[in-house]
Structure formats: C-alpha cells, structure tokens
Amino acid sequence: MSIDTTKDPVLQAIGLEHTYDNGFQALKGIDLTIYRGDYIGLIGQNGSGKTTMIKHFNGLLRPTKGKILINGVDEATMTIGKISKQVGFVFQNPDHQIFCPSVSEELAFGPKNCGMSPGEIKDSVEDALESFKITEYANHPPAILGFGLRRKVSLAAVFSCRPTVFIMDEPTVGLDHRSARELLDIVGELNSNGCTIILITHDMRVICENTKRGIVLRSGKLILDGTTREVMSNIEMLEQTQIRPPQVIELSKELSPPDVREFPLTTDEFIKKFIKAKKAM
C-alpha cells in the first residue's frame, strides 16, 4: 500500500525554502503534496523545521524561496485571514488563544473573522461544540476550565472556521492517556468525515495508532514520506534522526525474517500477526 495520489491536492509546497532574519536556513527546499483526506503524522527533532514548515501552510511565515499552493491557489495572493478559512492551525499552548467570556463566544471568534453570516456562525459553533463533546460547557468561561477541556476548546475554536486542512501541534501533550485517546478519537472522526489532518507529535505511538501517512523532516529537508507503516518500518533511517519507533515495531523486526520490510504498527496488529498466527500453526 502506498499513498493515494488520486485525490485532489489541498496543500502543495514547491521548492519551499525559508531563511530567518538571523541567517538560519530552516527549510532547504521542500517538495510536498498533501491530498484531501490525508491523516499525516509530522515527525522530526526539535529544530528540524516542522514548525517553520507548518507556519508556511497557514501564512504566518512566507517562503523566502519557492511557493505554497492552497487548493491550487498561490498563497502569496491571500491574506492570513483568508488562509485561516482553509487551513486551521492549533498552537501547542491553549492559553495563548483563549480570551472570551464563554466557550461558545470563543468558538465564534474564528468564524466571525472568516466573514460567516450569523446563521452560519451559530451552526458551525454548535457543530464544533458537538464534535468535540463540549456542548455542556458552552456557557462556561473557558479560561477557568481544566487543562484537558481548554485543549479541546482551543481545537474546537479553530475547527469552527471549518478549515479543509486542520493542523495540530502536539495536541496530546499534558493530557492523561484517557483524555488523549478521547481527543484522538474525535480527530479520527473528523478525518473520516473528510477533513485533512496534520498532526505534529513526538509520540511515535500516537503516530502509529492514528495516522495514515508519515512525513519525517531532518534539518530542513524531507527525508521520509510514505504511509505510516512504510515510514515507521524504516528503522535505519529513523535512527539517523534519533527517532525510535515503538517497541512493537522493533520487536517485530527481531522476530521477522530479514527480507520483511513492513511491520505491525500497534499491539493489536502484533498479536494478530505473531501470536494468533502461531496458535493457528
């Protein structure tokens, strides 16, 4: 199985380079196409250029060379307000965006900026509240909610703009296992409803259990791009970027004959492949 390239491209980076004012070249020529319905795990060490690349996707940074196409249109012609209608980006810290007296007003801020009509705003806020299962908190002041809920509010507040691409920076950090699972289930549901998702995380298990496609950056270059299974099974390449796949994959590699190149990504898959297979014998 490889990446499905028959779908419409929603985001395209063409020869994308970025050099910061202090002379640091964070991106050294990235060519990447993201298709509608992709669920991408973006991997790379700190300083590998993940955030710089993502900031190009929603217009916070502009390429110093190369270009970005959003749904086929050159991003250089769009203001950040226009881009945010199509590409939603949730920052790591929810406290950097929460400012409204109630959750529903918080969720309405984005749609208002995007120029939706009052009716549309109401619909999209209700939709976002429901999708993220926070309807009961609609009238609560978001700033005093618990961390897990604040995180959900921050995601819902970007989702309410109805972006076609939804980018999340470390959405599971600071959440306990159950809240993280719940959040990822919600995100998975959004993806199966057609939303394109890009997930930045250092948690390889989250990548393996959720995403369909993996992209690995190292010092400003794209070094791996493929299905999550292809990327995660390429242990040698990952090692060069100081990334270790989950132990399940390492164990599978030890147990498999040397010509096997693809391994189970999750414990369930492992059980199916090795333990049940053995029992059957």
Added chain:
Amino acid sequence: MSFDFYVKADSWLHRLDPRVKLVLALVLMVAAMIVRDFWLNLFLLVGMILMLASAKIPKNRFVWVLKLTVPVTIMIIILWPFFYHSGYVFFHIGPLPITFGGLMDGVAMAFRIISLCFACCSLLFATDQSKIVRACVKMGMPYKYGLTLAIALRYLPVFFGIITMVTEAQNARGLDIPKKNIMKKIKSYMPILTAMLIAGLRNSDNMSNALETRAFGASVENRTYYSDITMKTRDYIAMAIILIGMAAFIYFFVVLGVEVPLQFY
C-alpha cells in the same frame, strides 16, 4: 534580538561592581538632564557610545536602542522649533517663526533622550540582572522588593515572546490586524491582550506556588547568596573617577556656565 538586555562579555565595564555601574548610570543620566546644549549633549551621547563600544557591546545593540528611540526623537525635532525660538529665522509657519536656535535645541533634546537610554544601557547591557538586584538589596532595598524587581526584569522578555505567540495563534484564527484604521487596530488587539492577561495571571499563580515550595518568606536571618558582590580596589577607584568627573562636569558647565557657541551664518 534575544530577549535579554545583558550582553555576556568580559570587559572593564562588565567587571565593575554593579553598585558602581548603578552610580555611573545615574551620573550619566543626571549629566544628560542638566545640560541643554547641542554640542554638550552630542558630546555626552558620543561619549556614552564610545564607552559602551569599548565594553564590547555589539553594534546591533546600538542599532536596537536607536531604533527604539527614533519615533520619539523625530517627534521632538519636528515639534520643538514650534515652541522655542532663538537666532536666525528660517521661515514662518502662520505666526510661528521656525528658527535655527529652536531646531538645534530640538536636536539637543533628541540627543538627551537617546543619551538617557544609553545611560540605562551602560548598566543593563553590562550587568547580569541578578547582580543588579543584588546591588539594590545590598544598598538597603528589602529582599522582597528585590525579588519582585528580579522577576519583573526576568519576565519582561518572556512576555514579549508570549505576545508573539498569542498574536500568531489569533492570526491563525483569522484575525487580520488592519494597518490603517487606528480604532479598528486597537479593537483588534483585544483578543491578543486578553489572552496575554489570562496567560500572565496563570503564570504568576504558578510562579508564586513555585516560590513558596522553595521556602520563600521563611524568616532566615543573615541569609547568604550563591553569587555575592564585593567592592574591590578598582571599584573604589572607578567610583572616585566617576564622582570627580561628575563634580568637574557640573563645575564647568553649570557653575561656570561654559558654553560652546553655535552659529548659523
């Protein structure tokens, strides 16, 4: 621009005791305030820049200070000649004569503002912030206030960092900050400022908890410090030079009123 005033380097200015540098900064500020003369203010300004340059302060810091002061200085230079008139008249705007003396006085004022900034910088660029606070506490400031000052200095740059991040986070939700309409501009900053305030309060709450878990406020008499400061011989000599210089400066330019003529022919 990194978010710290302090430039780590090893120079004569860096090695001085922070108390001496505090006095130096005060003396330079007073000097800049008491003279009001094109040449003298220019002399002070150039003097301070040379002094800082000799203390291994990199060029980009000077540029940074100058950039910060540009709006104020331009405003002073433009407005000053309207209210102060002396000497050669260039032309009239309505009933107001625009004069050479007025313009030069305005420029002197601009020099004064920049000098005041550089005077502060002679302390801030060359002294570790914790040492400044140690100096204040040693000179009698209660420790609590000293710590408050230290935290304020420490968090100033952090807040600038948060402003950037908050702005980006709100931009990502479609917040376009209009460039022209000033009222709309102020209004569009509300989401940023409110989020900042909430983040700031949350920070301060965490900070106070962190302080208390480390026994802040425990009554310890004669507490000691990890990095203490002591006056050495060179500090006494520097202090003497500064004070004598100050006295001489006041004697010549205030008491005797020595003036350097400035003429427009």
